[in-house]
Amino acid sequence: MSSVASASTWTTFIKSIASYNGDLSSLTAPPFIVSPVSQVEYSQYWAEHTDLLLAPNFITGEDEDEVALERMVAVVKWFISTLRSQYCTRNETMGGEKKPLNPFLGEIFVGKWVDESEDKRLGETVLVSEQVSHHPPVTGYAVINDQNKTLLQGYNKVTAYMSSTALNVKQFGHAILDFQKLEEQYLITLPQLHIEGIFAFSPFVELDGKSYIQSSTGYLAVIEYSGRGYFSGKKNSFKARIFRDKASSGDKENAICTISGQWSGVSGISGGPKRPSVKGGDDIFFDAHSTEPQHLVVKPIQEQHHLESRRAWQSVAAAVKEGNYDLIVQEKSKLENEQRALRRAEADSGTEWDVRWFDIVDLEDTADLVASGKPQDPLVSLAQVASLSTKNVTSGTAKGDKDDLKTEVGSKHWRFNTEKFAAETEVKV
Numbered sequence: 197m198s199s200v201a202s203a204s205t206w207t208t209f210i211k212s213i214a215s216y217n218g219d220l221s222s223l224t225a226p227p228f229i230v231s232p233v234s235q236v237e238y239s240q241y242w243a244e245h246t247d248l249l250l251a252p253n254f255i256t257g258e259d260e261d262e263v264a265l266e267r268m269v270a271v272v273k274w275f276i277s278t279l280r281s282q283y284c285t286r287n288e289t290m291g292g293e294k295k296p297l298n299p300f301l302g303e304i305f306v307g308k309w310v311d312e313s314e315d316k317r318l319g320e321t322v323l324v325s326e327q328v329s330h331h332p333p334v335t336g337y338a339v340i341n342d343q344n345k346t347l348l349q350g351y352n353k354v355t356a357y358m359s360s361t362a363l364n365v366k367q368f369g370h371a372i373l374d375f376q377k378l379e380e381q382y383l384i385t386l387p388q389l390h391i392e393g394i395f396a397f398s399p400f401v402e403l404d405g406k407s408y409i410q411s412s413t414g415y416l417a418v419i420e421y422s423g424r425g426y427f428s429g430k431k432n433s434f435k436a437r438i439f440r441d442k443a444s445s446g447d448k449e450n451a452i453c454t455i456s457g458q459w460s461g462v463s464g465i466s467g468g469p470k471r472p473s474v475k476g477g478d479d480i481f482f483d484a485h486s487t488e489p490q491h492l493v494v495k496p497i498q499e500q501h502h503l504e505s506r507r508a509w510q511s512v513a514a515a516v517k518e519g520n521y522d523l524i525v526q527e528k529s530k531l532e533n534e535q536r537a538l539r540r541a542e543a544d545s546g547t548e549w550d551v552r553w554f555d556i557v558d559l560e561d562t563a564d565l566v567a568s569g570k571p572q573d574p575l576v577s578l579a580q581v582a583s584l585s586t587k588n589v590t591s592g593t594a595k596g597d598k599d600d601l602k603t604e605v606g607s608k609h610w611r612f613n614t615e616k617f618a619a620e621t622e623v624k625v
C-alpha cells in the first residue's frame with residue numbers, strides 16, 4: 197500500500213476511534229497495525245525472567261524482618277523486569293504497538309521455560325493461558341513451577357476510551373504470586389496505560405498512575421509511572437517506594453527504600469536491604485537491556501491442539517505477515533463464523549462453554565467462605581491489608597473509592613484450578 201493510501205486509512209481509523217468507549221475487541225484496525233499474535237499469548241510476558249520470578253525462594257537468613265524486606269525487593273525487581281516484555285515487545289519486534297488478535301472463547305496458549313541455570317535449581321516453569329470470556333474479553337493465566345512450589349496466577353480485561361490526544365486503556369484484574377514453600381503471598385495490581393503517538397502514525401504504550409504490590413508479610417510497594425518529563429526527562433520512568441505497611445505509606449518520607457529509573461532501561465535503588473546481593477551490583481537495581489528475556493518454548497504447530505492459539509490463528513497470522521488485507525478479512529471471518537456456530541449450538545442445546553482450567557469465584561460474601569472453613573482467597577486478605585477494593589473495578593482501585601462503592605459492581609474473579617489442570621489429558625505442554 198502506498199504511504200498516501202495508508203495515511204488515509206490511518207486517518208479513517210483515528211476517526212472511528214475518536215468517539216470510542218468500550219471493549220477493544222470490536223475495533224476494526226487497518227492491516228498495518230494488526231499483530232499476527234493473539235492477546236492470549238501476552239500472558240507469557242509475566243515470566244520471561246524466571247530466575248527473578250523464583251529468586252525470593254532462595255533468600256534466607258536469621259533476621260525474619262530483613263528477609264521479608266529482601267524478598268519484597270526481589271519481587272519488585274521481578275515485576276519491573278516484566279514491564280519491558282509486556283509493553284515494549286511490539287515496538288521492538290514489529291516497529292510499533294499493534295492491535296493483538298482478539299482471542300476466541302476457549303483459546304489456549306501453553307509453553308514452558310527450560311532451566312538454563314548451572315545448578316538446575318530453577319526447574320521447569322510452565323505457562324498456561326486461556327481465554328475464559330469473549331464478551332467482554334478476559335484472559336486467565338498461570339505460571340507454575342512445581343520444583344520451587346511457586347504459582348503466579350491472574351487474569352486480565354481491558355477497556356478503552358479515546359481522549360483528544362491518546363487512547364486510554366484501563367486494566368481490570370490482578371495477579372497473585374504464591375510462594376507455597378515460604379507461605380508468602382503477594383497481590384499485584386496492574387498499571388493503567390495509554391497509547392501515545394496515534395496521530396503521529398507511530399503508536400506506543402505509556403504507563404500511568406500507580407500500581408501496588410502487597411505482601412502477606414505486611415510490606416507494601418507503591419509504584420508510580422510517568423512518561424517523559426515528570427520524574428525525569430526520560431520515557432518509561434517509574435518510582436517504586438517500599439513501605440513497612442499500608443499505615444506508614446501515607447507519608448513518602450517513610451519509604452524504607454526507593455527504586456527509580458526507566459522500567460525499559462536502567463533503574464537504581466536507594467536505602468533498603470543491608471545485604472548488597474539483593475540490590476544488584478554497581479548501584480544498578482535492574483538493567484532491562486543487559487538481562488535479555490528468556491523466551492517460552494512452544495510446541496511446533498503440527499503438534500498443537502486445535503484450540504491452541506498459534507494453530508487456530510495460523511492462516512490469519514500468515515495473511516497479516518503477508519500484509520494481504522482481503523485474506524486477513526477472509527480468514528478471520530472463517531474463524532469467527534465457526535465460533536458463532538458453536539455459540540448457536542450451545543444455545544440450542546442449553547449448554548455453556550466449559551472453561552478448561554479456570555473457575556470464577558464470587559468474593560462478595562466472604563463471611564460465608566470464612567464460616568465454611570475454606571482458606572480465604574488471597575485477594576480478600578491482601579486487599580484488606582492494602583486498603584484496596586476487592587470488587588470488579590479498575591485494577592488498584594482504593595477501598596472506599598466511588599467505583600468501589602457502586603452497588604451494582606460485583607466481586608467475581610477468575611482463579612486457576614490446579615486440579616482441572618492436573619486432570620488435563622488432551623493438551624500437552
Ligand SMILES: CC(C)CCC[C@@H](C)[C@H]1CC[C@H]2[C@@H]3[C@@H](O)C=C4C[C@@H](O)CC[C@]4(C)[C@H]3CC[C@]12C
Nearest residue numbers: 220229238282283293294295352354365399401
Ligand atoms: C495500536 C492501537 C491504536 C490499537 C489498540 C491496541 C490495543 C488493543 C492494545 C495496545 C497495547 C495493548 C496492551 C499491551 O501493551 C500489554 C498488555 C499487558 C498484558 O499483560 C495484557 C494485555 C495488555 C494490557 C494489552 C491489551 C491490548 C492493548 C491495549
